[in-house]
Structures are given as structure tokens and as C-alpha cells.
Amino acid sequence: MEESREKFTLETPQVGIIRGVAARDIEVVGGKSVNLRASARPYRNVYTAAQLRAIKSVVEKYGSGKVHLTPRHNLEIPEVGQKNIDRALKELYGAGLFPGGAGSSVRNIFTCPDWCSKAVRPVQEIGTMVSRNFGDMDMPNKVTISFAGCSNACSRPQNSDIGIIAVGKVAASEEGCPEDCASCLSVCRFGAIRKLDGRIMLNEKCVDCCKCAQACAHGGLGIAGTGFRVLIGGKEGTSVRFGVKYADFVEDDFEILEIVDRVLNCYREKARLRDGSTRKKERLAEVMGRLGIAAFM
Ligand code: SF4
Ligand code: SF4
Ligand code: SF4
Incomplete structure (x- = not known):
């Protein structure tokens, strides 16, 4: 790692000259280093193993061996030299990864x-x-x-x-509770559920989180929609x-x-x-x- 950092030569990038890449997607740091932000298209935050292999190849060949997962799950490749950007982009394109996710735009979904x-x-x-x-x-x-x-x-x-x-929308079984338990009652944090005469009832405080239905292993509660x-x-x-x-x-x-x-x-x-x-x-x-x-x- 140290060796590749020493070899890395930083050049002043000419932002915006790369065809098909918006200037906002190439971030210049301190006037000398380039950060390339990539993600799959259409935007999503799930990557295939093949895409991660392509990222590994790009960061090792053209970057400094590092990749950052941004808060919106873009893959940010720091410290790519200008002379290598075309080659790095070509490899990323081949893997279905494209620059984006920056500037005044709809960001990664x-x-x-x-x-x-x-x-x-x-x-x-x-x-x-x-x-x-x-x-x-x-x-x-x-x-x-x-x-x-x-x-x-x-x-x-x-x-x-x-x-x-x-x-x-949680629905209680019309037959009432098949088990004498209270698992569903203990998970509701909103005071929205109670049990009366073996039947479950929900009130207006319910926020439709479905945690009670997910906690019932006996079919007493289900998700109606x-x-x-x-x-x-x-x-x-x-x-x-x-x-x-x-x-x-x-x-x-x-x-x-x-x-x-x-x-x-x-x-x-x-x-x-x-x-x-x-x-x-x-x-x-x-x-x-x-x-x-x-x-x-
Ligand atoms: S859906 Fe959520 S808020 Fe509504 S009763 Fe169940 S646990 Fe409580
Ligand atoms: S717990 Fe709910 S919000 Fe969190 S990842 Fe799973 S589905 Fe999404
Ligand atoms: S709805 Fe399910 S979890 Fe809740 S009391 Fe009835 S059987 Fe138990």
C-alpha cells in the first residue's frame, strides 16, 4: 500500500473534459487529486460480486488502493490521476458502473x-x-x-x-387467539394493542408497523395489506x-x-x-x- 502511494503522481485535472461525465461527478480535492464517484444504473445500493471485482481492479490499478462507501452507498474511488481517468471509467462502464451521485441532482436511491x-x-x-x-x-x-x-x-x-x-394493516384472527401468550403485546411501543377475552384489539394509536403481527408465531395476527x-x-x-x-x-x-x-x-x-x-x-x-x-x- 505504502509503495503504491509513493508511486502515485497527482496531476491537475481538467474537470469537464471527459466525454459523458458531468463535471459535478469528478471531485477535485486540494487542486490536485480526483475523486471518482460511481454507482450502478439505474441507481441502487446493491452491487454484484462482478462489480466489486471491477472496483477492486480499478482502485488497485488507477487509484491508491482505497474505496469509500458513501452514506448513500455510492462507491467513491479517491486519488485517481487524470491520465488514468479514461481507462478507469472504461473498466467501470464494462461492469455497469457509472459516475454520478453528486451535485444538484437526484442522488442515489x-x-x-x-x-x-x-x-x-x-x-x-x-x-x-x-x-x-x-x-x-x-x-x-x-x-x-x-x-x-x-x-x-x-x-x-x-x-x-x-x-x-x-x-x-394488521388484522386479528376472527377466531381469537390460538395461544394464551402475549408476544404481540410486548413489542408494541405505541400502546395500540390489547387483549380482551382472548381477542386482540388494535386502537387508533396504531402506526401500521406490523411488529405485533411479525411477533405472533401462532396465526393470531396477520398482515391484511x-x-x-x-x-x-x-x-x-x-x-x-x-x-x-x-x-x-x-x-x-x-x-x-x-x-x-x-x-x-x-x-x-x-x-x-x-x-x-x-x-x-x-x-x-x-x-x-x-x-x-x-x-x-
Ligand atoms: S402494528 Fe405496530 S403500532 Fe400497530 S398495534 Fe401492531 S405493533 Fe402496535
Ligand atoms: S429492519 Fe426494516 S428498515 Fe431496516 S433494513 Fe430491514 S426492512 Fe429495512
Ligand atoms: S395474537 Fe398471537 S402473539 Fe398475540 S396473544 Fe394472540 S397468539 Fe399470542
């Missing part, structure tokens, strides 16, 4: 893995559909879209510009905002596409320069904060 045992509804396919339609689209500022397969929200949908969380809760206007960064609920239970994947389209259009239309800035435009959360959600949409 963040999705939970479908194979998680807690998932209420799979999100990889709808995430890919959103990516095909909106991924890398130019925006007034960066836009993050995250899908969570359940209310554990590992993909941080609450702090995304658009956060989409799988939820489900799944959908998505949509939050908009969340963000991370120097100021943190939590998204507000835009839709409570969307069953149809195509309706999710329509909502994303509508939110992005409103954002593009209403974003303006930040106070005091001649260059930077507002994030979606800032537009909503200025206008309120009703006027925003």
Missing part, C-alpha cells in the same frame, strides 16, 4: 435489501422504478429519496427529501429536519411514482436562491419551511 427478515413490503423494485424515472435528474439542490422496508427505517427516510416507508407512508421535506446536514407526512397509506407503486414526480416538480418550480447566496438554491425542506406544505404542493 437508497433502498433496504428485500431479504431483510423485518421487511413488511419489498422496496428494491419500486426503488429501481423511481431511479429509472428520476435518478440523476437535475434539481435546484441535491434531492435524496429513500425507501425503507419497514418502520425501523434503517435507510433514514425521515431525514430524506422524500422518504417512503413500507407499512401494513401493505402500502407506503410518504414523508417529504426531511434533510440531514448542518440543519436537520424531519419530513412531514404527505401520504399515509399508498398501496399502488405507480401512485408512488406520481407522488415523486409531483413533489419534484413543485420543488423545481418553487425553489429560489438561498438568502444571501448568488449561487446556492434552497433544499426542498427550506422551500417547505418558507411556504408551508399546503402552498408548497
Whole structure:
């Protein structure tokens, strides 16, 4: 490793000269080193073994042997010399990896893995559909879209510009509880479930997380239907905002596409320069904060 670092020669990159690569996707650090950010297209945060082998080859041949997994699961290859960028890109293209995921655009779509045992509804396919339609689209500022397969929200949908969380409607067996246990009661953190005369009842505090149904191993509770809760206007960064609920239970994947389209259009239309800035435009959360959600949409 030390040997390859010594051999590495840094050149001043001429950003923007590489055909097919937006200048925003090549980051210049300290005027001499180049960071190349790559991800699969359509954007997703699942990589094949073949793609990881290609990354290994590129970082060893053209970089400094390092690769960074960014918070939105792009693969960032630091310290690539300008003379090697074409060759590095060619190898990445061959593996289905493309520069992107930076600047004022729709960033890498963040999705939970479908194979998680807690998932209420799979999100990889709808995430890919959103990516095909909106991924890398130019925006007034960066836009993050995250899908969570359940209310554990590992993909941080609450702090995304658009956060989409799988939820489900829990139904109790009409025959009552087949077992005299209380597993479902102990997992509910919302005081939304109780047992009366051997029958389970849910109240209005239920947030559709399905944890009680997942905890029942006896068929006393089931998931009658799944959908998505949509939050908009969340963000991370120097100021943190939590998204507000835009839709409570969307069953149809195509309706999710329509909502994303509508939110992005409103954002593009209403974003303006930040106070005091001649260059930077507002994030979606800032537009909503200025206008309120009703006027925003
Ligand atoms: S949010 Fe739920 S489905 Fe997604 S990774 Fe976390 S636990 Fe699994
Ligand atoms: S779905 Fe979640 S909130 Fe509703 S009763 Fe079950 S555990 Fe409680
Ligand atoms: S619904 Fe299932 S987990 Fe809950 S009390 Fe009945 S049998 Fe037990």
C-alpha cells in the first residue's frame, strides 16, 4: 500500500473534459487529486460480486488502493490521476458502473435489501422504478429519496427529501387467539394493542408497523395489506429536519411514482436562491419551511 502511494503522481485535472461525465461527478480535492464517484444504473445500493471485482481492479490499478462507501452507498474511488481517468471509467462502464451521485441532482436511491427478515413490503423494485424515472435528474439542490422496508427505517427516510416507508394493516384472527401468550403485546411501543377475552384489539394509536403481527408465531395476527407512508421535506446536514407526512397509506407503486414526480416538480418550480447566496438554491425542506406544505404542493 505504502509503495503504491509513493508511486502515485497527482496531476491537475481538467474537470469537464471527459466525454459523458458531468463535471459535478469528478471531485477535485486540494487542486490536485480526483475523486471518482460511481454507482450502478439505474441507481441502487446493491452491487454484484462482478462489480466489486471491477472496483477492486480499478482502485488497485488507477487509484491508491482505497474505496469509500458513501452514506448513500455510492462507491467513491479517491486519488485517481487524470491520465488514468479514461481507462478507469472504461473498466467501470464494462461492469455497469457509472459516475454520478453528486451535485444538484437526484442522488442515489437508497433502498433496504428485500431479504431483510423485518421487511413488511419489498422496496428494491419500486426503488429501481423511481431511479429509472428520476435518478440523476437535475434539481435546484441535491434531492435524496429513500425507501425503507419497514418502520425501523434503517435507510433514514425521515431525514430524506422524500422518504417512503413500507407499512401494513394488521388484522386479528376472527377466531381469537390460538395461544394464551402475549408476544404481540410486548413489542408494541405505541400502546395500540390489547387483549380482551382472548381477542386482540388494535386502537387508533396504531402506526401500521406490523411488529405485533411479525411477533405472533401462532396465526393470531396477520398482515391484511401493505402500502407506503410518504414523508417529504426531511434533510440531514448542518440543519436537520424531519419530513412531514404527505401520504399515509399508498398501496399502488405507480401512485408512488406520481407522488415523486409531483413533489419534484413543485420543488423545481418553487425553489429560489438561498438568502444571501448568488449561487446556492434552497433544499426542498427550506422551500417547505418558507411556504408551508399546503402552498408548497
Ligand atoms: S428498515 Fe426494516 S426492512 Fe429495512 S433494513 Fe431496516 S429492519 Fe430491514
Ligand atoms: S402494528 Fe405496530 S403500532 Fe400497530 S398495534 Fe401492531 S405493533 Fe402496535
Ligand atoms: S395474537 Fe398471537 S402473539 Fe398475540 S396473544 Fe394472540 S397468539 Fe399470542
